[in-house]
Amino acid sequence: MASNEQPNSVHHHSSLQKKIKLKQERRQHNVSFVMMILLTIVAFAAIASDAISNSVAILFIIVLAGVQVFFQLYIWMHLGHKGHEFPMWGIASGLLIALITVGTLVGLIW
Amino acid sequence: MSNAHAANKSVLWDWLTTVDHKKIGILYLVSGGFFFLVGGLEAVLIRIQLMNPEMTFLTGNLYNQVLTMHGTTMIFLAAMPIIFGFMNAVVPLQIGARDVAFPFVNSLGFWLFFFGGVLLNLSWFLGGAPDAGWTAYAPLSTTSTGHGVDFYVLGLQIAGAGTLMGGINFLVTIINMRAPGMTFMRMPLFTWTAFVTSGLILFAFPALTIGFFLLMFDRVFEANFFDANMGGNAIIWEHIFWIFGHPEVYILILPAFGIISEVVATFSRKRLFGYSAMVFATVLIGFLGFMVWAHHMFTVGLGPVANSIFAVATMAIAIPTGVKIFNWVFTMWGGKIRFTTANLFSVGFIPTFVMGGVTGVMLAAAPADYQYHDSYFVVAHFHYVIVGGLILGLFSGLYYWYPRMFGLMLNEALGKWNFWTFFIGFHLTFFPQHFLGLMGMPRRYFTYPEEFGLGSLNFISTIGAVFMTVGTIIFIINVVVTHAKGKKVSGDPWDGRTLEWAIPNPTPHYNFLQTPLVRGLDALWIEKMAGNKKMTPAEPVGDIHMPNNSILPLIMSLGFFIAGFGFIYYSSAGAPALIAIIVGLGIGLACMFLRSWIDDHGHHLHKEDLLKEDKGVDA
Numbered sequence: 001m002a003s004n005e006q007p008n009s010v011h012h013h014s015s016l017q018k019k020i021k022l023k024q025e026r027r028q029h030n031v032s033f034v035m036m037i038l039l040t041i042v043a044f045a046a047i048a049s050d051a052i053s054n055s056v057a058i059l060f061i062i063v064l065a066g067v068q069v070f071f072q073l074y075i076w077m078h079l080g081h082k083g084h085e086f087p088m089w090g091i092a093s094g095l096l097i098a099l100i101t102v103g104t105l106v107g108l109i110w
Numbered sequence: 111m112s113n114a115h116a117a118n119k120s121v122l123w124d125w126l127t128t129v130d131h132k133k134i135g136i137l138y139l140v141s142g143g144f145f146f147l148v149g150g151l152e153a154v155l156i157r158i159q160l161m162n163p164e165m166t167f168l169t170g171n172l173y174n175q176v177l178t179m180h181g182t183t184m185i186f187l188a189a190m191p192i193i194f195g196f197m198n199a200v201v202p203l204q205i206g207a208r209d210v211a212f213p214f215v216n217s218l219g220f221w222l223f224f225f226g227g228v229l230l231n232l233s234w235f236l237g238g239a240p241d242a243g244w245t246a247y248a249p250l251s252t253t254s255t256g257h258g259v260d261f262y263v264l265g266l267q268i269a270g271a272g273t274l275m276g277g278i279n280f281l282v283t284i285i286n287m288r289a290p291g292m293t294f295m296r297m298p299l300f301t302w303t304a305f306v307t308s309g310l311i312l313f314a315f316p317a318l319t320i321g322f323f324l325l326m327f328d329r330v331f332e333a334n335f336f337d338a339n340m341g342g343n344a345i346i347w348e349h350i351f352w353i354f355g356h357p358e359v360y361i362l363i364l365p366a367f368g369i370i371s372e373v374v375a376t377f378s379r380k381r382l383f384g385y386s387a388m389v390f391a392t393v394l395i396g397f398l399g400f401m402v403w404a405h406h407m408f409t410v411g412l413g414p415v416a417n418s419i420f421a422v423a424t425m426a427i428a429i430p431t432g433v434k435i436f437n438w439v440f441t442m443w444g445g446k447i448r449f450t451t452a453n454l455f456s457v458g459f460i461p462t463f464v465m466g467g468v469t470g471v472m473l474a475a476a477p478a479d480y481q482y483h484d485s486y487f488v489v490a491h492f493h494y495v496i497v498g499g500l501i502l503g504l505f506s507g508l509y510y511w512y513p514r515m516f517g518l519m520l521n522e523a524l525g526k527w528n529f530w531t532f533f534i535g536f537h538l539t540f541f542p543q544h545f546l547g548l549m550g551m552p553r554r555y556f557t558y559p560e561e562f563g564l565g566s567l568n569f570i571s572t573i574g575a576v577f578m579t580v581g582t583i584i585f586i587i588n589v590v591v592t593h594a595k596g597k598k599v600s601g602d603p604w605d606g607r608t609l610e611w612a613i614p615n616p617t618p619h620y621n622f623l624q625t626p627l628v629r630g631l632d633a634l635w636i637e638k639m640a641g642n643k644k645m646t647p648a649e650p651v652g653d654i655h656m657p658n659n660s661i662l663p664l665i666m667s668l669g670f671f672i673a674g675f676g677f678i679y680y681s682s683a684g685a686p687a688l689i690a691i692i693v694g695l696g697i698g699l700a701c702m703f704l705r706s707w708i709d710d711h712g713h714h715l716h717k718e719d720l721l722k723e724d725k726g727v728d729a
Contacts, residue, residue: 002636086285090281090312091474093309093313094312094313097313097400098313100400100401101353101400104404105349105353108349108412108416109343109346109349110403
């Protein structure tokens with residue numbers, strides 16, 4: 001890679017910054033990838049073993065699922081980056097409508 | 111790759127493989143129009159049966175089938191596709207784009223709808239159509255014998271998948287592909303309504319998809335979601351259906367609002383009154399549309415608290431709708447009004463829709479609804495908003511955008527005959543039905559005894575249906591006459607205000623040689639007022655990137671069509687049906703694989719050819 005480096009110091013500086021950012025991102029990806037596998041194993045174990053009761057296990061895996069969604073959206077689909085305002089709006093309004101609808105439906109039936 | 115490559119293939123092949131939004135728009139319009147005629151024929155059969163007391167023209171189960179297919183065809187196979195036809199034909203032009211965001215998906219959406227519609231209608235020839243009403247309430251639908259309801263579930267599931275794709279496509283198109291300067295608050299109102307409608311499709315159709323899956327599992331695989339004896343709950347189907355079904359009626363009416371807004375402004379030579387209020391009202395209607403579904407279920411026994419909440423939410427929708435009505439009237443106020451056929455339909459729409467809205471508020475009052483429920487009053491109400499609202503809007507849009515879509519002007523004299531026969535026929539058909547409902551005539555019944563005294567109003571209603579039929583036939587004659595000897599018109603025959611009229615006729619398949627620069631609401635009108643003959647371009651003339659045609663969407667849809675047959679006959683035919691399922695899904699998956707595997711980067715139209723072509727158009 002050394003051959004690609006430019007003598008221009010400003011350019012050099014910005015490309016270095018980019019490199020550092022890329023490296024950070026790669027680390028995030030690696031960590032989240034391992035974490036997601038681990039979380040999946042933990043979720044499976046929680047259901048497979050008889051050590052904890054079913055109702056606790058269900059709550060537990062719902063929480064784990066929430067964490068997984070966060071990883072998926074923010075680390076892998078870059079929701080935190082700039083230019084993702086519309087997807088954010090879409091997800092938020094979708095969640096709002098789904099929550100109201102499902103909440104009301106459940107309230108009406110049970 | 112150049113144009114010459116495409117020109118070698120036959121015309122039929124070109125239409126089957128097209129990914130051009132303008133051609134897909136025409137495909138939607140033609141097939142939606144065909145299903146509109148089928149649904150209309152079913153309506154006429156219903157009216158003949160109800161013309162006199164104790165008729166035996168169409169009785170019992172056959173009446174149920176015709177009634178069910180009338181509703182289902184009109185909503186899913188006529189109204190929705192014609193709306194998508196307009197969205198395809200107009201939205202990319204109005205926002206200054208060269209195509210939709212996903213042209214391949216656009217084509218796939220159309221073919222899924224088409225094969226879904228064909229599958230549903232094949233039921234007529236294969237042992238009987240669905241007979242459980244367009245709402246397919248359980249347990250009537252789960253216990254209906256024969257395969258009719260299976261055709262309903264699978265046909266609409268396939269068509270619905272196409273609709274969902276179309277909705278997502280237009281959301282992405284409107285968000286991402288607007289021309290420079292076209293901010294959200296400069297978008298023409300039809301584009302706004304298409305945007306909100308697409309959002310409603312995105313949120314509402316998944317509920318229907320799930321509902322259909324549950325119903326399919328109950329019928330085909332002997333599940334018990336809606337079987338109370340097995341711990342299921344039939345009311346859940348009603349909830350799921352109307353969680354979809356109520357947003358659906360706003361999916362239908364909002365684009366009509368958009369069309370009316372364009373037409374009224376153009377033919378009043380005035381900017382739309384209260385543009386920002388119109389946008390806000392559109393969004394608000396879309397949002398509130400999700401909060402009112404239980405008003406279809408007041409008599410289910412939800413209890414007074416739930417009924418009151420849904421009643422109030424429903425009445426709240428009258429407010430943004432009223433804002434729209436007033437804004438249309440104020441747009442016309444002081445305007446230089448031209449009563450072209452398009453504008454006649456729009457002006458006819460306004461009072462008609464108000465009447466449908468008023469009965470809507472009456473029905474929203476939960477205690478009163480106990481009286482109206484399942485009577486002809488409800489039938490009158492929803493035909494006033496769907497036919498008197500949506501269909502008048504669609505006719506208006508047809509007359510307005512026909513020069514844009516086909517390069518020809520529909521005959522105005524025939525157009526006026528079309529309007530008056532259809533409009534008078536409409537009121538003659540449905541106005542008496544209010545009173546029939548109040549007199550106690552229940553909906554969905556195939557006859558009534560003479561001594562109930564319902565005969566004369568029903569007879570008037572049937573005469574009205576004849577007038578509407580005449581109006582529709584005049585329209586068909588108009589189309590034939592126009593294409594036989596209609597004269598070609600310029601790109602801007604109405605002295606239009608929005609970007610779609612800034613294009614020469616016929617529309618080049620890349621739409622805009624140069625992407626236009628938008629400097630405000632009614633972009634073309636602003637340039638006209640500034641004394642410019644053309645839109646100011648936002649870019650120099652350059653190579654244009656266009657998508658390639660593909661046959662895959664058609665084959666993929668055909669695969670799901672075959673699989674649909676398999677699922678329909680799975681419970682009675684066994685092994686052969688299973689083979690159909692495997693083969694059909696295999697074709698679908700193979701097409702998906704091919705689409706993912708083969709890189710298709712589209713092609714470029716070269717600057718030199720474009721300039722030559724452009725000169726040819728001008729000369």
